[in-house]
Amino acid sequence: MILQVHDELDFECPVDEVERLTAMVRDVMEHVVDLRVPLIAEASTGITWADAK
Numbered sequence: 001m002i003l004q005v006h007d008e009l010d011f012e013c014p015v016d017e018v019e020r021l022t023a024m025v026r027d028v029m030e031h032v033v034d035l036r037v038p039l040i041a042e043a044s045t046g047i048t049w050a051d052a053k
Contacts, residue, residue, distance in 0.1 A: 013034070017046050022043045022045065025041070026043055
């Protein structure tokens with residue numbers, strides 16, 4: 001993780017690890033605590049932060 005802006009996290013990784021990193025981060029974020037309402041983490045990717053939106 002190289003940056004956090006409010007509720008967004010910015011990661012940098014090799015292209016061939018993007019899917020694995022995305023799955024891992026979503027899993028951790030969605031299961032960090034047990035609540036009655038499910039937590040849902042959205043993920044997007046791109047070469048730049050702007051491209052990922």
